[in-house]
Amino acid sequence: MIRLYVLAGFACLFIMMHLGGNLNKYINLKYAYLTQSAIVMLIILFLFEFVRLYRKERAEHERKSKAERRDHDHEHDHELGHAHGDVHPHTHHEHHDESHEHHRHGDRHDLPHAHHDHFGHSHEQPIRWKRIVSYSILIFPLLTGFLLPVQTLDSSFVKAKGFSFPNFDASADNPGFHQFLKPDSSVFYGKQGYAKVSREELEEFLPLKEVGLTDANYLKGLEAIYNFPDAFIGRKISFDGFVYAGEQTEANHYFVFRFGFIHCVADSGVFGMLVDFPSDTAAFHNDEWVRVTGTLTSSFYQPFKQTIPMLRVTEWKTIPKPQDPYVYRA
Known part of the structure; x- marks a missing residue:
């Protein structure tokens, strides 16, 4: 029974x-x-x-x-x-x-x-x-x-887990590992298969004059940017996300993140990039949602001890939290 x-x-x-x-x-x-x-x-x-x-x-x-x-x-x-x-x-x-x-x-x-x-x-x-x-x-x-109520992930998850950024050529060999900052779907392909998929996705974004990362293409576009940063340096990029004040080197540097699922919660992560706001910008609070537009550059980030893509903001505004704050791999 x-x-x-x-x-x-x-x-x-x-x-x-x-x-x-x-x-x-x-x-x-x-x-x-x-x-x-x-x-x-x-x-x-x-x-x-x-x-x-x-x-x-x-x-x-x-x-x-x-x-x-x-x-x-x-x-x-x-x-x-x-x-x-x-x-x-x-x-x-x-x-x-x-x-x-x-x-x-x-x-x-x-x-x-x-x-x-x-x-x-x-x-x-x-x-x-x-x-x-x-x-x-x-x-x-x-x-x-x-x-138990369903809990929406926020910056407290990032703070509790911390986040790390692997080398560009490194990929996690465990699909159940929570990812941070850089989306990495290589664990679901063979080496040659992933190289082909990455190149195809790069070709999808290269013709765009302005790379607008939406809910539909956020993870795909962000992975292309991290895989081929030189192809996007100096280009205009815009996206939405919540602010997280990490171990930034300067007061006006923040991370802007979105929580995303590649397949399920087992391979979920917090994805985004370092953002350089204008010096006269007022301080942000964690979990504050913003829409940022700027030019992609790169910066040596001391806590990671490596150079990472960084968005130098030219326009930004606060926005309400989306009804569905998550993004998904297409």
Whole structure:
């Protein structure tokens, strides 16, 4: 019965994510068909388990009904036998001998049964604990999914995790690693395959007079900029993001970030670049959303001990937080 409830719980949780519009906080909606397939599979398994339990319960009910009818017929025959004065043909001594023989045989059979019950009980205990542990593992994500609110990531995540910037030629070999600053989809391609994809994506942005990074192309465009910085130096670039005051070398330097998913939350990250605001700009607070436009340059960033792309701002304005603050890999 617990399995039935677990299957129903996961199906309802996925359906709730779809209907509540929170699925995009867990996976790239490009892969929403996976959760839709999971819902269908869970419903099928739920129906299969429901039918199995129904048949089992019905068979048990029929067995008990037959046993009750058999006992009732036996009692009825016994009452009829007394009413007609029937006497069992066996003598008192035969009854005594049979009882004695049955008792002796019973004594011989009782000991093995007792021995078997003892060991059966000892084997049953670890099995029961295994079931408790396995069901607890399944029930825990259900409880957190239903009871805990969905939290939108912000600068506190960046502050708690910190962020690092690998060399341009280095790529993480673990797709479950949270990425920072530079989007890196190389872990999902072979070396030659990634080189081809990178070149194709570069060709997509090179003809643009002004590179406007939107929700649809943010991760793709930013990865192209980091992979081929020389091709974009001196070009006009604009994008939206939230401000994070990192370990900047100057007071008017801030990072402007967007949280993004390549596939799902396992390979999510905070992506953006260092931004140089005009010297007369008032100080920003973390999580303040801005739209920046400027010229791409580069700067040696001491905490990373390397040169990274930097946007020298010519225009900027504060904007309200978007309804969906995340961006996704197309």
